[in-house]
Amino acid sequence: MQKLLFFLAFTVSLVSCWDFRKPIHYRQGKVWGYKPLYTTDSSILRPQVMGPQSVKFPGKIYAKGTLLFQNDLGYGIHVIDNTNPAQASRIGFIKLSGNSEMSIKGNFLYANSFTDLVVIDISNWQNSTEVKRIRNAFNQGNMYTFIPLPEHKVYYECYSSGRLQVGWVRDSVYQNCYYP
Amino acid sequence: MHLRKIISLFCLFLVLLASCDKESATTTDASNSTGTGGSLAKFTIAGNYLYLADFSYIRVFDISNPSNTVEKSPVYIGWGVETIFPYKDKLFIGSNSGMFIYSISNPSLPVKLGQAIHLRSCDPVVANDTVSYSTLQGNTRCGPAESGLYIYDIKTITTPVLKKLLPLSTPFGLGLADSVVFVCRGSNGLSAINVKDPADPKIMYTKTDAYYLDVIPYNNLLICYINTGIAIYDASDLRNIVKVGTLNY
DSSP states (O other), rough: OOOHHHOOOOOOOHHHHHHHOOOOGGSSSSEEEEEEEEEGGGGGGEEEESOOOSSSSSSEEETTTTEEEEEEEETTEEEOOOOOOGOOEEEEEEETTTOOEEETTTEEEEEEEEEEEEEETTTTTTGOOEEEETOOOOOOOGOOOOOOOSSSSSEEEEOOOTEEEEEEEEEEEOOOEEEE | OOOHHHHHHHHHHHHHHHHHHHHHHHHEEEEEETTTTSSSOOOEETTEEEEEEEEEEEEEEOOOGGOEEEEOOEEOOOOOOOEEEEEEEEEEEETTTEEEEEEEHHHHSSSEEEEEEESBBBOOOEOOOSEEEEBBBTTTTSOOOEEEEEEOOEEEEEEEOOEEEOOSSSSEEEEEETTEEEEBBBBOOOEEEOOOOOSEEEEEEEEOSEHHHHHHHHOOEEEEEETTTTEEEOOOOOOEEEEEEEEEO
């Protein structure tokens, strides 16, 4: 009898964790969504100068002298020549994985690469080089996804901080995070 | 005896139900807030210091020697720090719960001077010596505040006083050029607001040719972040800005 009661209490304790107000489609389990694609290759962290790229996920803009800079969320920074504002054009791209923010003073660009703060010497931006990296200087409370989801209103597997993400793949995921 | 057991079991059930309720609410909140990124700067430099708006802290870095950038102690601000704007020896911090003003007279240790708390909202800030301007957007992501341009008298820095609320739909980023505040309003355009008398702001004109998100007044130019690219205006005459170019995505 005691055993039976204990078993009942246990079952009830499990059942009590269901949220009965949730609509049916929100029940626990796997759904179609996005899974982070991780890499262990830390060389992706190295800033790399490239030719002009098309804009994938436009982010913030920064003006400095006759140049403009614009984040491509998750991927890097577009360099724009604004010498003649009537004909502003993209002249290059500084690849910087996990980037979303930047600021410049003098010849130095301060930008994030995921949760790291990276200092880049841009005295000659075509030869941009990393001169300093401070780990976990911008951790965003560990709640931020640095690589944008390809679409809205989707479930995704929560980003695991401390791992290097390079993209998203469509997959069945536990609905632990939702992008509205 | 059975009845007593059943009753105690029922009580246990109720207790567990209540405790689980709270937990699932927190989890839902956490997943909702994922993907909330400010459309305005979280990095800013003042003097030899770099300040990052990092979730609920301001992170402080001495950059006097860039290749030997050194992190100082972070300063706790409060939940939902969204934007950071430097003006002279002050930092204006826009957060989900209000505007905070910090002194950086000692740049390695920002100290709180004053704050203006409002309904939960998104809240970028620009300022000059005596007045600060923020846009608040009341919506589902940001909270229930009334949308508009909030103008604060900051002559007494410790107690900002709301001087005027100019209701504006869908405000995003903003920029201050002399006595004109430019407010980006998404599909409602770019509004130029004369604030010569901050207590009596007047909308001068609104450009509705694009979806405006943010604006940078820079050397007589307005560099506008629009949803299809970057629009550049000649703003040497603030009464009549002229679009000189557009860089499309």
